[in-house]
Amino acid sequence: MSPENASTAISSDCPGHLQPSELGTKQYWDHYYEEEFAAIRDEGAEDRDIGRLSTWFEDVNAPQRVLNFLISSEFPFAPCHFLAGTANEAPSILDLGTGNGQTLFQLRLQGGFRGQMTGLDYSKASIQLAQELGKNQQDCQDIRFEVMDIISDEPKEQEWWPEDGFDLVLDKGTFDAISLSEDVVESSTSNLSQTHQASVRLHTLYPSRALSMVKPGGFLLVTSCNWTQEELIHWFTGGATGSSHSASVWKCIEYPKFKFGGQEGQGACTVCFRKALSFE
Numbered sequence: 001m002s003p004e005n006a007s008t009a010i011s012s013d014c015p016g017h018l019q020p021s022e023l024g025t026k027q028y029w030d031h032y033y034e035e036e037f038a039a040i041r042d043e044g045a046e047d048r049d050i051g052r053l054s055t056w057f058e059d060v061n062a063p064q065r066v067l068n069f070l071i072s073s074e075f076p077f078a079p080c081h082f083l084a085g086t087a088n089e090a091p092s093i094l095d096l097g098t099g100n101g102q103t104l105f106q107l108r109l110q111g112g113f114r115g116q117m118t119g120l121d122y123s124k125a126s127i128q129l130a131q132e133l134g135k136n137q138q139d140c141q142d143i144r145f146e147v148m149d150i151i152s153d154e155p156k157e158q159e160w161w162p163e164d165g166f167d168l169v170l171d172k173g174t175f176d177a178i179s180l181s182e183d184v185v186e187s188s189t190s191n192l193s194q195t196h197q198a199s200v201r202l203h204t205l206y207p208s209r210a211l212s213m214v215k216p217g218g219f220l221l222v223t224s225c226n227w228t229q230e231e232l233i234h235w236f237t238g239g240a241t242g243s244s245h246s247a248s249v250w251k252c253i254e255y256p257k258f259k260f261g262g263q264e265g266q267g268a269c270t271v272c273f274r275k276a277l278s279f280e
């Protein structure tokens with residue numbers, strides 16, 4: 001089945017689908033991070049300025065906006081609530097599609113997050129790059145970077161999996177990238193009272209996969225430039241996918257708005273979802 005046909009197999013109220021592109025392929029990301037690794041390989045580790053490596057959505061200041069939100073006292077897992085010497089355990093953080101690991105390095109070095117951190121990516125080149133950067137970066141040596149395909153691999157079988165999942169799961173540009181894949185898989189979908197097998201685009205499985213890695217009561221933060229805020233909310237609160245994991249919108253991060261052709265828009269959006277506690 002072609003990707004175009006596959007999209008018709010999903011519930012009719014889903015937010016539509018994106019035209020596939022090379023950013024939806026593993027080859028693209030392998031090449032991207034191999035090049036980035038080659039650019040730093042000859043630099044001495046002590047001369048490296050990891051802050052100048054690529055991080056997505058810098059043009060709209062998304063990394064800083066996300067950091068500001070996560071360290072603000074309104075966020076329950078902000079470091080200010082986990083002062084050294086208190087009994088509270090610092091939150092565990094998982095970065096989905098971590099790329100060169102910048103997001104986690106920033107949270108540790110600038111944000112003061114001290115808990116367990118893990119970055120996943122299906123591109124081995126990205127993980128090798130992130131590991132190389134982490135091992136030479138003070139205070140970052142304990143950050144784990146692991147090769148894993150979020151769609152096809154089972155996180156609960158990995159030795160780094162914490163029993164109930166992670167307190168905070170991050171995605172910056174990864175749902176976007178997966179939404180650009182033309183690949184389809186067989187999946188059971190529900191339509192009114194019937195369940196049937198259908199070919200679906202990979203991203204339709206992603207919200208459920210991402211939420212399955214969040215601890216009950218924990219948070220999932222998704223930053224996108226390909227989907228609108230409303231579309232993201234639709235995908236991750238079950239409206240589009242019928243995900244078995246219940247989540248609600250906890251907060252939307254503000255971005256500057258612009259007007260174009262009479263329509264209002266913004267360069268990116270970040271939505272913070274909270275996964276329901278199992279008894280809610």
Ligand SMILES: C[S@@+](CC[C@H](N)C(=O)[O-])C[C@H]1O[C@@H](n2cnc3c(N)ncnc32)[C@H](O)[C@@H]1O
Pocket residue numbers: 029030054055056096097098099100102103120121122123126148149150151152171172173174177178
């Ligand atoms: C737009 S980049 C974002 C990288 C990083 N989060 C950042 O903000 O700089 C998308 C990332 O998702 C990864 N990715 C795409 N599909 C994936 C999958 N199925 N499983 C794991 N990682 C994936 C790519 O390798 C790439 O590193």
